Amino acid sequence: MSKYTYILTLLFSASLFAQHAPAKKQTKSILILNGTAHLGNGKIIDNSAIGFKDGKLTLVADASLIRLATGAYDETIDATGKHIYPGFIAPNSTLGLVEIDAVKSSDDQSEIGEMNPNVRSLIAYNAESKVIETVRPNGILMAQITPRGGTISGTSSIVQLDSWSYQDGVIKENDGIHLNFPSIYNSSGWWAEPGSASLNKDYAKEINEIRTFLSNAKAYQLATANERNLVFESTKGLFDGTQTLFLHADHELQIIDGIKMAKEIGISKVVIVGGFEAYKCAELLKSNSIGVLLRRVHDMPEFDDQDVNLPYKMAKMLTEKGIVVGLENSGDMERMNTRNLPFLAGTCAAYGLDKEQALQLITSNTAQLLGIDSFCGTLEQGKDATLFISEGDALDMRTNKLSKAYIQGRLLSLENHQSKLNDIYKEKYNQK
Structure with missing residues (x-):
């Protein structure tokens, strides 16, 4: 052996x-x-x-x-x-979708293809995941189970973390669709040895592909089709206001372009996920009532000229601007690190927020952004x-x-x- x-x-x-x-x-x-x-x-x-x-x-x-x-x-x-x-509530989570990263048969977080709004993470959720048992002792009792990969990853659902199956655990089904907005930069290397970055020459083209797809999906909802298109049908909630578009974007231009596109197409409910530079466009976010699920704050700045403590301060900077802010923990070893969600909030308290405001980042604010604040x-x-x-x-x-x-x-x-x-x-x- x-x-x-x-x-x-x-x-x-x-x-x-x-x-x-x-x-x-x-x-x-x-x-x-x-x-x-x-x-x-x-x-x-x-x-x-x-x-x-x-x-x-x-x-x-x-x-x-x-x-x-x-x-x-x-x-x-x-x-x-x-x-x-x-x-506590863990948004944008892959809990229950992957058990052991090195074992392919236990990894069910992404689907083949680029435009997959019809992919529902809920039916792949394993309520008996051993990782889930390790996050409850730190107070994480609910999570938004979110797919990964592609441009439109799919549809998330929200579960409570003590159930026999996904049917028992779900507290809000198909709450939103997740869009990974095109990156402005193409980076080389990896986190230990970062390489050079260059502008993404296909940025405008990739945005146009998303706009075309969503515009066609909206047109499908308004027309009488001879044949059913299950992919387009799955986007209906974005246009009737029953689902949220979770726009995964970090940089200022991405956020601005993503919001502009959503407004043009007629999507009313938008939440930014990641939002590293959301503080640069806070007025746009506030005027459109768009909240932010900030990416893991236990991180380093992206650029050499940024304040080394910037990730810790961003929750306060956005809160002061009147933005509803929650915290998410996606990234390396994200499932086992879900247990650290309370301490991300604690760090935000150490860098400007008072303790009760920091608590709201993983309770009431997140519940509001996920549309479950009426009951939790x-x-x-x-x-x-x-x-x-x-x-x-x-x-x-x-x-x-x-x-x-x-x-x-x-x-x-x-x-x-x-x-x-x-x-x-x-x-x-x-x-x-």
Whole structure:
């Protein structure tokens, strides 16, 4: 047996004894008392009373200002000294689409071809992915499952991260279509040895191809066709306002050209994904009510003359301009690094935002940009009871330690194969 095969065997064996069935539906009402509740909308309740029943929040109040009848809730949890948060949301994620990068049969994140709006990531989503179990202990309880590749990658859907299957997990199906806008530059080399960059001479041509495709798709919706075109049919939501165009673009000119094209074609709902230079066109974004899902902020600037701290400051710069900002984590090792999403927000707090504004980047703001803010993203009566209790500040990796987590009122297991291995080796070396 090779060393590589041996390691894979160990990991597979570890995953077997860490398997957990999804939590059962909430049957007992629960009241969490005396914790510091971070509502996700910028507000804090220092001594809170958070109650939920049948998967929905029924009480969000200051514990000192209410009087509850004896037995009003079946179970009471004392959260004194602890913090309560709405579940974090990971947008533009490939969780459940790839298990092991080196194993081709476990990689289902992209499709052949350039224009694939009809490709639905949801049906490829593996709810039993072992990676998913490793992100929940840091508070990530929902994700937008997004395809990759091509010019139009396909259609994303939003799931909660504790289910038997994609049918059980979906909370918003086919929420948007993802367009990778043409790059201005052609780069050579790789991240460790970057090469020279040259202008993309086909930039205008590639934009025109996208414009033509979307214009034909719109015309198809308005006409009576003799034959069905399933590819064009899948774009209907872009033109009737039920779906969002997620425009993946980083540079100023890309963002401006992408917005201009979308407006010309008649697409009303647009969100920028990446947006490294979105701060340069903030007024355009604001005037068109377009939000930004900022690319991973734990990164370096793109150009030598940029402030080395620019990625950390961008959330504050856009927020000050009145732009709705969320955070996404695509890139190298993105699935396992999803667990670091809270700490991306923490870095934004260290570079200008206050903690509650930073929290909004991965809760209410992201929920708004994904169109799910009516039922999640904040701790408010009537919304889903998707929340967790942390021993400390959930945006700080030193104190983010969950004691309980709930999705739609269901108590989750926070164990996974990594925590099991941690326990095993602590025991081996007699660490407490």
